[in-house]
Amino acid sequence: MTSDTAMPNAEPGSSKASLDHHAPNTTWTRAEATSTGAAVEVIDLHKRYGELDAVKGINLSVAPGETFGFLGPNGAGKSTTIKILCTLVAPTSGLAQVAGYDVVKSRNEVRRRIGLVFQDTTLDDYLTAEENLRFHADLYGVPRKAVKSRLQEVMEMVGLWERRKSEVKTFSGGMKRRLEIGRGLLHAPRVLFLDEPTVGLDPQTRSHIWNYIHELRKREDITIFLTTHYMDEAENCDRIAIIDNGQIVAVDTPEALKASIGKDRVEIQTDSNSDTVNALKSHFGLDATESEGVVAFHVSGGEQFVPRLFSELSLPIRSIRVARPTLDDVFMNYTGRTIRDAESSISERMATNPWMRARSRR
Numbered sequence: 491m492t493s494d495t496a497m498p499n500a501e502p503g504s505s506k507a508s509l510d511h512h513a514p515n516t517t518w519t520r521a522e523a524t525s526t527g528a529a530v531e532v533i534d535l536h537k538r539y540g541e542l543d544a545v546k547g548i549n550l551s552v553a554p555g556e557t558f559g560f561l562g563p564n565g566a567g568k569s570t571t572i573k574i575l576c577t578l579v580a581p582t583s584g585l586a587q588v589a590g591y592d593v594v595k596s597r598n599e600v601r602r603r604i605g606l607v608f609q610d611t612t613l614d615d616y617l618t619a620e621e622n623l624r625f626h627a628d629l630y631g632v633p634r635k636a637v638k639s640r641l642q643e644v645m646e647m648v649g650l651w652e653r654r655k656s657e658v659k660t661f662s663g664g665m666k667r668r669l670e671i672g673r674g675l676l677h678a679p680r681v682l683f684l685d686e687p688t689v690g691l692d693p694q695t696r697s698h699i700w701n702y703i704h705e706l707r708k709r710e711d712i713t714i715f716l717t718t719h720y721m722d723e724a725e726n727c728d729r730i731a732i733i734d735n736g737q738i739v740a741v742d743t744p745e746a747l748k749a750s751i752g753k754d755r756v757e758i759q760t761d762s763n764s765d766t767v768n769a770l771k772s773h774f775g776l777d778a779t780e781s782e783g784v785v786a787f788h789v790s791g792g793e794q795f796v797p798r799l800f801s802e803l804s805l806p807i808r809s810i811r812v813a814r815p816t817l818d819d820v821f822m823n824y825t826g827r828t829i830r831d832a833e834s835s836i837s838e839r840m841a842t843n844p845w846m847r848a849r850s851r852r
C-alpha cells in the first residue's frame with residue numbers, strides 16, 4: 491500500500507495539480523497501482539447521510555486498463571461511491587485507494603490522476619467548447635506548451651475539433667456529453683470516472699458515445715470506472731458490479747454473470763395457455779407463468795429442451811422462443827426484482843427523502 495509519507499509534496503487545500511510528470515500513453519508506475527496492483531481498491535466502504543446508509547460495506551478491486559461498470563437502479567449508491575473515489579465526498583468508514591493513493595489522506599495525489607464526468611452536466615453554456623477546455627486545463631495546471639496539442643487531440647477524439655469555436659449552448663445533448671468526456675481526458679488521467687455517461691440520450695447517440703469510449707481505450711492507457719442503469723450499456727464493460735441498496739450483490743464479467751444464472755428463458759404459445767402451464771408442471775416439473783398471451787419458464791439448456799417439448803407436450807405449439815439470460819435476469823436473480831421495479835419504488839422513497847425531492851426538481 492502506498493504510504494502518504496512517500497509523497498511529501500502533496501498540496502493540501504490546492505485545487506491545482508501539476509501534470510508534467512505523467513504524459514499520456516505512459517505505462518502505470520508502481521506507485522500508481524495499489525499494493526495489490528489495482529487501479530482502484532475499495533475495502534469495506536460505508537457512507538451514511540444522516541439516518542440513511544447510502545453505501546453499506548462495499549469491497550472491490552479494479553485492474554489497470556479495465557473498464558469496470560457499476561450497474562444498479564436509482565438510489566443504489568453509484569454516484570455516492572464515485573464521489574468518494576473522486577475525493578468529493580468523505581466516506582463514513584472504510585478504505586479507498588485510486589491510482590495507489592488514499593482518497594482521504596492524499597486527495598490531491600488522487601485528483602491529479604483522475605478525470606471525472608459528472609452525472610449532471612457542468613459545462614459553461616456561454617463559453618465555446620475550446621474555452622471550456624482551456625479553463626479546465628488551467629484549473630488542472632496542464633503545462634501551457636502542452637495545452638494546444640492535447641486540446642486538439644482530445645477534441646478530435648470526441649469528434650468536436652471542427653466545432654471548437656461554437657458556444658456550448660448551440661450543442662446537442664450528445665455533443666455536450668462528448669465534450670465533457672474530452673474535458674475529463676484533457677489532463678491525461680490514469681482513471682476516468684464516468685457517472686451515467688449516456689443518461690437521457692437517444693439510442694443512436696448512446697452508441698456513438700460508446701464508440702468514443704472504445705476508441706479511447708485503444709488510444710490511451712486508461713482505466714475506466716462508470717456507472718449505468720442501462721443493461722445494454724453494462725454489456726460493454728470488462729466486468730460489472732451489480733449494486734443494489736448500497737451493497738454489491740455480484741461482480742464478474744457480463745458473460746459469467748449471465749452464465750451463473752444457468753438457465754435459459756423459454757417462451758411458448760399454444761391454443762390453451764392454462765393447459766400448457768399445467769402440462770409443464772405435471773409432465774416436466776417446471777413452474778411457468780402466463781403473461782400477455784405467452785407462457786414463459788426457465789430451464790437449463792433451453793435449445794436441447796425444445797425438441798423434448800415438441801415430442802412430449804400433447805398440445806400443438808404455435809410459436810416458441812429460447813433466449814439466453816440477460817443482465818436483467820441476473821439482477822432479478824440476485825435482488826428478487828427487476829431494475830425497472832426497483833426504480834419504480836424510488837418514487838415512494840422520494841416522498842420521505844427531502845434530498846431526493848430537491849434533486850428531482852433540478
Ligand SMILES: Nc1ncnc2c1ncn2[C@@H]1O[C@H](COP(=O)(O)OP(=O)(O)OP(=O)(O)O)[C@@H](O)[C@H]1O
Nearest residue numbers: 539544563564565566567568569570571843845846
Ligand atoms: N447529499 C446527500 N444527502 C442526503 N442523501 C443523499 C445525498 N446524496 C445521496 N443521497 C442518498 O443516498 C442514496 C444513494 O444515492 P446515489 O446518488 O449514490 O444513487 P445512484 O445509484 O447514483 O442513483 P441514480 O441512478 O439515481 O443516479 C439515495 O437514497 C440518495 O437519496
Ligand SMILES: [Mg+2]
Nearest residue numbers: 568569570609
Ligand atoms: Mg447517480
